[in-house]
Structures are given as C-alpha cells and as structure tokens.
Amino acid sequence: MRLPTSSAWASVWTGAAVVALSLTACKPLPPSKPSSQWTPQEARGAAVFEAKCARCHYPTTTHSLHGPGLQALTKLKSMPSGAPPTDERLSDRILHGYGMMPSTDLSDQQLQDLLAYLHTL
Numbered sequence: 316m317r318l319p320t321s322s323a324w325a326s327v328w329t330g331a332a333v334v335a336l337s338l339t340a341c342k343p344l345p346p347s348k349p350s351s352q353w354t355p356q357e358a359r360g361a362a363v364f365e366a367k368c369a370r371c372h373y374p375t376t377t378h379s380l381h382g383p384g385l386q387a388l389t390k391l392k393s394m395p396s397g398a399p400p401t402d403e404r405l406s407d408r409i410l411h412g413y414g415m416m417p418s419t420d421l422s423d424q425q426l427q428d429l430l431a432y433l434h435t436l
Contacts, residue, residue, distance in 0.1 A: 344377065344386050344387040344390070344391075345387050345390055347374070347375045347386065347387075347435055347436045348435035348436075353432075353435060354431070356427070356428050356431045356432075357428075357431045357432050357434075357435050358432075359425075359428040359431075359432075360428035360429045360430065360431045360432025360433070360435075361432045361435075362428075363421065363425045363428055363429045363432070364429060364432055364433075367419050367421065367429075368419070368429075371416070372384065372385050373385065373386075374386070374436055375436060381415075382415070382416055383395045385433065385436050386436055387436060388400050388405075388433055388436055389405075389433055389434045389436070394408075396413070402430050405430060405433065406426060406430065409421065409426065409429065410426065
C-alpha cells in the first residue's frame with residue numbers, strides 16, 4: 316500500500332480550502348424587519364400581501380412557491396428578471412403582471428402599503 320505524498324495532501328487541502336472559501340463567500344441576505352418593529356403602514360402592507368400575494372410568494376425566503384421568494388427583494392441589485400427593484404418597476408409588475416404573474420387589483424393606498432411592507436423583507 317502506498318501512502319499519499321505531501322503534494323497529494325497539499326492538493327486535497329487546497330481543494331478543501333477552495334470549497335470552504337466558496338461556501339463562506341456567499342453573502343447572506345439581510346434579515347427581514349421584525350413585525351414588532353413595523354410601522355402602521357408596513358403592517359397594513361403585510362395584510363395586503365397576505366390577501367393578494369402570499370398564495371404565490373414566500374415573503375422571508377428566496378425559495379420559490381409559484382413565484383419567486385421575496386426576501387430582501389428591495390435590497391438586491393436586480394429582481395429575478397434582471398431589472399433593478401425600483402418602486403416604479405415593482406408597482407408595474409404588481410398592478411399589470413409580468414410573465415406568469417397576473418395583474419393585481421389594488422387601490423393606491425394598498426399599493427403604497429404593500430411597497431412599504433416589501434421594503435421590510
């Protein structure tokens with residue numbers, strides 16, 4: 316039986332270090348704002364989300380339900396479509412739909428509340 320040489324062990328350790336660094340290099344998404352700290356507008360927005368959005372989107376994870384998870388959506392550089400998540404673009408997607416996402420009928424106040432809530436995610 317032949318024992319691994321020091322160069323073989325160095326390759327193993329280098330490979331393990333690369334894997335470890337790649338796992339730690341992934342930046343975690345910022346946490347959502349706790350519901351105990353929501354403003355009244357954010358709380359109303361959470362209710363709008365529950366009524367109109369929760370059947371297709373998870374709010375505090377990036378895992379997909381029927382649509383993408385929305386954790387940190389407004390804190391990311393781009394949405395799943397690649398476009399920046401501005402309030403205007405989010406409003407357009409919410410009100411008019413996009414791809415498989417249907418349009419959502421909301422009053423101006425409901426939309427503003429929902430946007431406020433999305434910023435807490």
